[in-house]
Amino acid sequence: MDGLTTLWMETGIANFEWPDLVMIAVGSLLLYLAIVRQFEPLLLLPIGFGAILANIPNAGFTDQGGLLYYIYHIGIETGVFPLIIFMGVGALTDFGALIANPKTLLLGAAAQFGIFATLFGALLLNLIPGFDFSMADASAIAIIGGADGPTAIFLASKLAPDLLGAIAVAAYSYMALVPIIQPPIMRALTTQAEREIKMEQLRPVSKKEKIIFPLVVLFLTILFLPAATPLVGMFCLGNLMRESGVVDRLSSTSQNELINIVTIFLGLGVGSKLSAEHFLNLETLGILALGAIAFSIGTAAGLLMAKLMGKFSKTPINPLIGAAGVSAVPMAARVANKVGLEANPHNFLLMHAMGPNVAGVLGSAVAAGVLLALVG
Amino acid sequence: MDGLTTLWMETGIANFEWPDLVMIAVGSLLLYLAIVRQFEPLLLLPIGFGAILANIPNAGFTDQGGLLYYIYHIGIETGVFPLIIFMGVGALTDFGALIANPKTLLLGAAAQFGIFATLFGALLLNLIPGFDFSMADASAIAIIGGADGPTAIFLASKLAPDLLGAIAVAAYSYMALVPIIQPPIMRALTTQAEREIKMEQLRPVSKKEKIIFPLVVLFLTILFLPAATPLVGMFCLGNLMRESGVVDRLSSTSQNELINIVTIFLGLGVGSKLSAEHFLNLETLGILALGAIAFSIGTAAGLLMAKLMGKFSKTPINPLIGAAGVSAVPMAARVANKVGLEANPHNFLLMHAMGPNVAGVLGSAVAAGVLLALVG
Amino acid sequence: MDGLTTLWMETGIANFEWPDLVMIAVGSLLLYLAIVRQFEPLLLLPIGFGAILANIPNAGFTDQGGLLYYIYHIGIETGVFPLIIFMGVGALTDFGALIANPKTLLLGAAAQFGIFATLFGALLLNLIPGFDFSMADASAIAIIGGADGPTAIFLASKLAPDLLGAIAVAAYSYMALVPIIQPPIMRALTTQAEREIKMEQLRPVSKKEKIIFPLVVLFLTILFLPAATPLVGMFCLGNLMRESGVVDRLSSTSQNELINIVTIFLGLGVGSKLSAEHFLNLETLGILALGAIAFSIGTAAGLLMAKLMGKFSKTPINPLIGAAGVSAVPMAARVANKVGLEANPHNFLLMHAMGPNVAGVLGSAVAAGVLLALVG
Amino acid sequence: MNITESLLKALTLLGLGMTFVFLFLGLLMVAVSLMAKYIPADEPVVNKNALKRKTVAPVSTQQGVNPTLIAAITSAVQQYRKTEVV
Amino acid sequence: MNITESLLKALTLLGLGMTFVFLFLGLLMVAVSLMAKYIPADEPVVNKNALKRKTVAPVSTQQGVNPTLIAAITSAVQQYRKTEVV
Amino acid sequence: MNITESLLKALTLLGLGMTFVFLFLGLLMVAVSLMAKYIPADEPVVNKNALKRKTVAPVSTQQGVNPTLIAAITSAVQQYRKTEVV
């Protein structure tokens, strides 16, 4: 009967403690959001699954020698996985719309206000007993406002590894909630007439411009913000592989198999940080609240910048495209398009919104670099 | 002439010892089986090649800094490679037939008798001088009866790394030999009338059931056998990616490129354990003999369980499908179908046999978990 | 204003030193060669990009914990990446032309004269102040004459890691320059009549011969040169997977996704060795000069061997195909074909030149093994 | 541990192991049966996903690909793929 | 660091950060505008690469794709690809 | 090691190396020639593998799939895939 006791002592039932159960419920909730609600399933499905695995008592997934232990320490702590993902995203990104209308870069800049404004929110939360965010924590939380998953994971792994799980979950959840968060803000800050503005058709962009663009971005980053070169550099490498046309094999692999493989393991590794001790506390609630605020402020800032630019621009600018500056590619651009169509069923803003949308990716990588340089 | 001597002293000819040559012959035999006889070539070709490389004198493949050294220690000792393979197998597995006829789960359970019965065999061999199997060794050997390669490699890497090479070779060889080992047993234990039994057509299974199934398996494993969650968890992750329909990119990569890449390295790494000192001894012969016994007992147990269930079932059960409970997907199911067709040329058992077949995969993962919990 | 200073002190502008800028220019030159001139873009694009990243001040790519640090130490220092590439190249190589005309193996042997002759050049350079090549350095430099990228990187990583960057860049640059370097030598050493020689059509080669060929190569290497088995063994594994026809999944993945993934990281890792301290010195100029010499001598040696063999052969041999013995697959074979077409517009040498071309790959791997055995 | 002891241990493992395997897969059987009872079958109407894909689909048929041909190729390819299973 | 100090630090970060982001993306805007001015547009004649793609492309935008067809033909293409040596 | 010594060493390496390379590839040449002599040529009848593939192939060609259509749909598939951004 010794064996029976051993076997019983090994069961989950005999070992569960409440926090484990709650975290497994959280993981299941993420699976539900991913599968049924289709919230960013490519990341939330593996994150949710990883969260469940990480919280199984006696299974040792996150102990030394466990699968999630290896994945986290090899792929995420080193920053390697988010950087490979970013290379793949670069290879998936078409900067044509941005190059055709470079003013949209300013919209992508303005939307980063959400990031820096959220710093205050995080620090002010420290006034409430139970919160104790350092400046590094606050910066890692604020980057949720950048609406860019790999950037958030990369920065959090450098500045606040303990908060990585909550930050990544918040980032991807809000990216999935863009169609719900943004439209009310967009309608509140614009008039019907503004939303009806038609924009001029974009000029065709030459192949050469597309090849040189990632190099220009890279060299500006080298000159002014070396701290951002891991993120921006890998992104530009991916984009250069795409646009140069001479390494289609490599570009295709970056966009497909490589990014898929890394996505599975990145998700599992992030999920492994959803442990009870780091997630089940007041700070997580604070992070979720701050993330929503960051998104909203970023959306508003992009929109207001677009209104301001519209005042001075010779060509008409529909302020809705400013909201796409938060990135969340291509969801935010689609939302701008949809809200635009509501106002004027013949007004297709999608391509115009892609400019600020991809500018937002660069903008948040630059903001991450500033935070790394000044806080890291 | 110094150089000439050095060069001569570096040749294989000057350094060969008998055991190296024998192991290179063993590796060549595995290549022959893989290429000419098409015995599980996806694994046996890299295993055979790895065995040859590992036994080249002076080449240092398995010394620190050698290629096979890295592959083994990074991928197999950690358990990472078999788990990734298992995820891919999960993504390749369709549980439809099992869900449509859940009674077949009991067949998959019964066939695991081969595993536990073999424990006795291994321990009894200790009575013969030259054998000295510990309980952990015996458990790792017994899992060959599970007819599941990744499970056998995973368990052996945890319980008996020195026997890993022989165990993996035995497991894959017998899986390839299923069409030769099983039919005589199947014919001996059934009557012509039993083999002619026609089964009712399977009901269609809904998408929802298929999505929920891997989650149910996961949660039962969490509740009752956390020790099996590495294997079962990764398997369920793969199956959930497949059935959820929201991460087709990831599912497809798991089933194709990722499993292919890992298969090459897993094979090479297993081959690296086919060194003379660990393979050329009496114990290997014992392992090969025990493996055949384990398979045969498992086949018989599944079959007898099917006969028993047929006595009590309202719907007819052809006992041949019980033999598929050893797993060896999809070979064992095809064998059941073929033997069935011999008895009745209009009786197609393939889909019915797929139920116990995939149940056998779960069954042996559970059995591995029990052994890990009680012996590991 | 503290932050402003910090941010300024972090910029590239404030930290650039001349050597960094020069190396970034070198990286940009490689990108130019890759993208505009299409010089071996699959390698030179990632190498050039890696060189730029490695020389960004304050970005820490090559410091411990940096992305390129991990890539170099995990993939290149261990030899793993070049070996995986070599497996993929094996899976991409069709030895049909060589098997049909095995005499071309001697052409592949003769062309390796470029490697060994270059040893003298490297050592003689030591007479010039500023050069100090050890025998190991000289061997690593000489292998450039093998015109085979992975072999050069593998040998350099073992014998002269500090020179790896320069050696890899020289190897790939000259491989890209084959159409410029070889033709004048080919024209100088042959008469119009020789270049017009038509060769007999190649016999069809059976599937069995193609399967056995990599095994014969492997066993000869095991018998005579175990030091070459890492390179030759992985090459033969790839080729066996290709020709055996039983593991098409694995063969296809080796030729496509796996080689693509590793190529990206191999290129970045090689680029990381293009640091100012190891590249901006007289030795690099010496390496570039020696590389050109090695190529030229190898080309000439292959050609002269072909002329010699033509004297004794019953069937006619066009000496141009001897130049393809340096490898640089398939560029050198195409060059032989082109120069042949100039002499006789109806003379297609491509298939005939593929024999020495792939023989050259084996030849330089064997030469690398000899150097490893005697110098390493 | 002498041979008798280890055989006893093996007997325990056999008993516990088979009981456990049967209980586990038996429970799973119950769960799957309950699932069959309470989860509604797929509606014959195409669901959202199928619809999303369908919106892309029809044109190709307009351009004259024979749908039975498509079915033929698809199943041929699928069968071919199945032979390549690990 | 008390709360006032840290809020001051945050204010600095806000100011510096937004300035920097605007300067950076502003400079990029200038660079892209210069690029537009000095880089000639693609010649109307399709170049080698574009041609290769174009021969396959145009139908696709007008056309949707049936997912089963995708599976079928994709795997056919993959088999075809195997013949495409580097 | 002075320069003369190292040049001598290089000479040895040259001699040994080229001899070895020639011996090795020469032996391989002999082996391949023997192979040609003793291994029978492929039978004209299709072998098992080719057959397995053929069973899948003919349907599509017989049923007349237009190859340009396949090309078209392939690229459509590829473009469709690109829309599935992570």
Ligand code: NA
């Ligand atoms: Na952003």
Ligand code: NA
């Ligand atoms: Na089994």
Ligand code: NA
């Ligand atoms: Na060569």
